Amino acid sequence: MPGRVRVDGATAGTFSVRVARGLTLEGDLTADGKQGGTLTLEANGPVTLGPQALLTVEGHGRQGQAGRITASFCGPAASLAGRLRADGEGGADGGQLTVTSRGPLAVSGRLDASGEL
Numbered sequence: 001m002p003g004r005v006r007v008d009g010a011t012a013g014t015f016s017v018r019v020a021r022g023l024t025l026e027g028d029l030t031a032d033g034k035q036g037g038t039l040t041l042e043a044n045g046p047v048t049l050g051p052q053a054l055l056t057v058e059g060h061g062r063q064g065q066a067g068r069i070t071a072s073f074c075g076p077a078a079s080l081a082g083r084l085r086a087d088g089e090g091g092a093d094g095g096q097l098t099v100t101s102r103g104p105l106a107v108s109g110r111l112d113a114s115g116e117l
Contacts, residue, residue, distance in 0.1 A: 012037030036067025053082025066095030
């Protein structure tokens with residue numbers, strides 16, 4: 001899945017990807033805003049988030065709150081080489097990152113759910 005999907009806004013939206021087989025993601029999925037949104041990935045086959053993949057649910061501003069990224073993999077293996085960001089910028093609180101896998105999970109990318117003071 002190359003390219004870019006954006007559900008950004010003051011209050012960002014929700015985007016879900018559910019596949020019965022494998023998933024390869026090379027592009028961007030963003031749900032950024034004052035209140036970050038929700039991104040959900042679910043796959044029953046092998047999963048690869050390539051090094052160029054970027055999933056963000058950033059929160060912006062003093063009253064902001066980053067969103068949530070949930071990834072659930074039931075296949076034989078998952079590889080996360082891309083970036084998952086649920087971080088707060090400009091004083092916003094950090095968000096939530098949840099990754100579960102039934103098989104081996106290799107993480108070589110950056111995971112960030114930090115807040116900013």
